[in-house]
Amino acid sequence: MLEAREVTVRAGTCPIIDRVSLRLDQGELVGLLGPNGAGKSTLLRALAGVGTATAEGEVLLDGHRLDRIDPWDKARRLAYLPQDRTIAWALHVREVVALGRYPHRRALAPPSTADKAAVETAMVQTGIAAIATRPAHVLSGGEKARVLLARALAVEAPLLLADEPVAGLDPRHQLAVMELLRARARAGAGVLAVLQELPLAARFLDRVILMHRGQIVADGPPVDVLVPDRIGAVFGVRPLAGVHGGEAWLLPWKIDEKRAESPLA
Ligand SMILES: Nc1ncnc2c1ncn2[C@@H]1O[C@H](COP(=O)(O)OP(=O)(O)OP(=O)(O)O)[C@@H](O)[C@H]1O
Numbered sequence: 048m049l050e051a052r053e054v055t056v057r058a059g060t061c062p063i064i065d066r067v068s069l070r071l072d073q074g075e076l077v078g079l080l081g082p083n084g085a086g087k088s089t090l091l092r093a094l095a096g097v098g099t100a101t102a103e104g105e106v107l108l109d110g111h112r113l114d115r116i117d118p119w120d121k122a123r124r125l126a127y128l129p130q131d132r133t134i135a136w137a138l139h140v141r142e143v144v145a146l147g148r149y150p151h152r153r154a155l156a157p158p159s160t161a162d163k164a165a166v167e168t169a170m171v172q173t174g175i176a177a178i179a180t181r182p183a184h185v186l187s188g189g190e191k192a193r194v195l196l197a198r199a200l201a202v203e204a205p206l207l208l209a210d211e212p213v214a215g216l217d218p219r220h221q222l223a224v225m226e227l228l229r230a231r232a233r234a235g236a237g238v239l240a241v242l243q244e245l246p247l248a249a250r251f252l253d254r255v256i257l258m259h260r261g262q263i264v265a266d267g268p269p270v271d272v273l274v275p276d277r278i279g280a281v282f283g284v285r286p287l288a289g290v291h292g293g294e295a296w297l298l299p300w301k302i303d304e305k306r307a308e309s310p311l312a
Contacts, residue, residue: 048205049106049239050068050107054106056086056089056103066104076252077252080241080248086260088241092129108121123202128196128212130210132188137182140183141179145158145162148201165203169197172197174193175193193220204236207231209238209239210241211242221247245286249295249296249297283303284300
């Protein structure tokens with residue numbers, strides 16, 4: 048349903064992402080992984096059609112060029128959670144989450160029953176219902192992160208692009224968000240999430256797209272992509288790995304002295 052064909056984004060003449068092609072289908076939870084500066088956020092912005100006037104190549108949503116789709120229509124079909132968690136306005140939490148319904152509403156029309164239900168559901172799912180009436184700009188970092196995730200979930204779009212949705216969350220909320228994203232995918236959405244957390248990636252994702260220096264170096268099930276030699280080459284760490292209760296686990300364990308300068312497998 049979302050496809051990138053040979054997408055390149057440059058800073059000046061230097062490519063930040065270089066001829067990247069990928070597909071995201073309905074019903075799958077896919078992670079975009081890679082070290083700092085690999086180009087993950089830049090790629091996610093290009094896929095969301097946000098601030099990518101300099102992008103080359105094509106992004107297709109359900110077979111149509113993203114940059115030719117009506118912006119209101121696009122905003123209903125594709126929800127985007129940016130990496131930046133700044134909330135500058137003194138709005139209540141519920142009002143921030145309700146911004147996710149904006150693409151569904153006619154100008155100045157009051158929120159519909161469906162709008163209100165989507166907002167309440169997203170707040171319950173992200174564990175922020177109890178702080179619904181607090182001003183959002185004074186929340187903690189993890190609370191703000193969950194408010195902005197709730198705003199993206201409230202769109203109820205068939206596609207969710209989330210940049211580091213578990214960054215800054217405590218372990219319980221990290222697990223809850225991963226389960227939530229998986230449930231969204233199982234309910235039919237396509238979910239692409241930038242992740243830095245290898246243990247969560249190994250356990251929860253259907254597919255891993257691994258980036259390094261602006262290019263995709265592997266794309267497949269976690270068990271095939273997140274293998275020790277590749278993790279060593281890309282991230283410069285040696286992992287410990289195993290299986291517990293039928294589920295894979297993976298832990299970055301020590302710095303690999305041979306490290307990421309080695310050629311990629
Ligand atoms: N507008 C820009 N001008 C110049 N360089 C840029 C611009 N946007 C991104 N870059 C550079 O491109 C590279 C990739 O940035 P990007 O934010 O996509 O990385 P990332 O993989 O998301 O990293 P992180 O894990 O640290 O969030 C970085 O080196 C960054 O400095």
